[in-house]
Amino acid sequence: MESSGTTETSAERGAFTRDTNYIGTRITADGRDGYPVEPGRYRLVAARACPWANRTLIVRRLLGLEDALSLGLCGPTHDERSWTFDLDPGEVDPVLGIHFLRDAYLARFPDYPRGITVPAIVDVPTGQVVTNDYAQMTLDFTTEWTAHHRPGAPELYPDALRDEIDEVNRLVYSEVNNGVYRCGFAGGQAAYEAAYDRLFTALDQLSERLSRRRYLVGDAITEADVRLFTTLVRFDAVYHGHFKCNRQKLAELPVLWAYARDLFQTPGFGDTVDFAQIKTHYYVVHSGINPTGIVPKGPDLSGWHTPHGREALGGRPFGDGTPPGPPPAPELVPGG
Template sequence: MAATQSRTDAFEREPVALTERITSDGSSHWPAEPGRYRLVVARACPWANRSVIVRRLLGLEPVLSMGIAGPLHDERSWRFHNDPDNRDPVLGIEYLREAYEKAHPGFDAGVTVPTVVEIASGKAVTNNFQCLTLDFSTQWRAYHREGAPDLYPEQHRAEIDEINEAVYDDVNNGVYKAGFAKGQGSYEKAYRALFTRLDRLSERLATRRYLVGDTITEADVRLWTTLVRFDAVYHGHFKCNRQKLAEMPVLWAYARDLFQTPGFGDTIDFEQIKQHYYGVHAEINPTGIVPLGPDPRGWLTAHGREELGGRPFGDGTPPGPPPEAERVPAIA
């Protein structure tokens, strides 16, 4: 997901350019159809990470292939620099922008991940990251694996939506508001909103294993993709340094619980995360030096959250191992 700066000293995120949705009911130009699309992501990006997790949990790998951009990019957009010949092996493109320009010649807005690309035409279809994972749950239901969890249960949707809105404003986007602020006042406002929200979430999670109900939902996915990056990049790089995640006992245990749940930690590459943030944001880190720490082995320690009960996948089952080509390095 791209970061942009407003004319004031406060950070404002640029709206997504391609708001199309892929649906099963004919309400859009793009039907949910096996083999038609490729999901383009980057391991570094928290917004893309949501789609990777939900795709895994629901078992959509056989029907929706995934291209993985490398952690580095420039003004030309995300690049497939970890693939052979620096090109996506299915789409044949070097830069994700090429798919946007095929769809919209002369395209001059933000090129972001996740993006869904139609394979046959090579055209970018949508980068609507806020709706994409919800559509995986609701519009791609016919292609879910047997035992797939319900991540957006109808009876809890209002509560999930309310939590998601607050988490987006203060946490997911809040770390960026702090990190890219151009003035002390804007930074302090974002910093205070972030930690106030984290304190409230900690209170909520002190007595319950998951944010809504007794199973993993979309709300957990969205919060977790920020938490898992917190100590590695947001604490130092974005100056969100009241505490490390590892110093917030409830949230640290909650995050470790999910990290050790199939479909979460097995999507994370800490090295690519650090390479992206410290290597691309030259205005914040002009030297481009990538820190060696923190030690990721803490993510594998016992968390004790089982005592709160809950059923991670509800009446469903865990996903199997990720496909070989999509595996991330194990924590040594």
């Protein structure tokens, strides 16, 4: 959902709006959209800097889809044209053979009119993008790729809890995931202050909810926790300062800070997070907000590894399942 193009705009009176028109093609077990689930056929293209792509990295890890769905990682910066594979030798993805992710979009849609976003899934045989619908993507990993889940994979979207998960997800997306962007890209003081108030009202509501329970829905990790985590983990590193979400740092919100540390220390979460890439992306790419391109040295990130005490609330991180094993060696976060 992070874009190299124009999916982020300022509307009337400076209020930020997001273009939410994505490629809705789905990869399903029955192949009803023409793209059946097939191990080895598709490549997930993500960027560790991007919170929307980070969701797919976490869910892919938790479900054990590494062998079925290969991973291409773009670097943390891009220009107005496209995300690029500048982390790879020769700055070319070794599977897709391209430097610009936009080439996969244009291979399917020669006149693609929108920004080039991650995450995206590419059909390797044709080199064509299949989908960039980040919200549906992780749900389909959970519900359509079940034949390729690892033994002990958790139920991230259980039938009995879907209505509640959907309800929580709507709040988290509108007020938190997108709320920080609404603050950061506000084009006027009034729009910024309204966005700021909405964001912290929602964080207070979530803090109250999580003061009584270890996870957002049920007694185990679900899709809802994945979606909230990727914003919280970036909060102090970029959103507090860069996006002016500065009523408090996450580390000054006791419940949410403990909750975020609990998840960070859970296999599949913190081992997908690259703080260096996160900071580089936001402070370099958003030149309208940070024209000098200076990337701050701080904050001190050592607190992410401190005890959180959330075990006292009960719950089982993986429900009846088990933790994922360590990441494949090529996917280890440098210095992680």
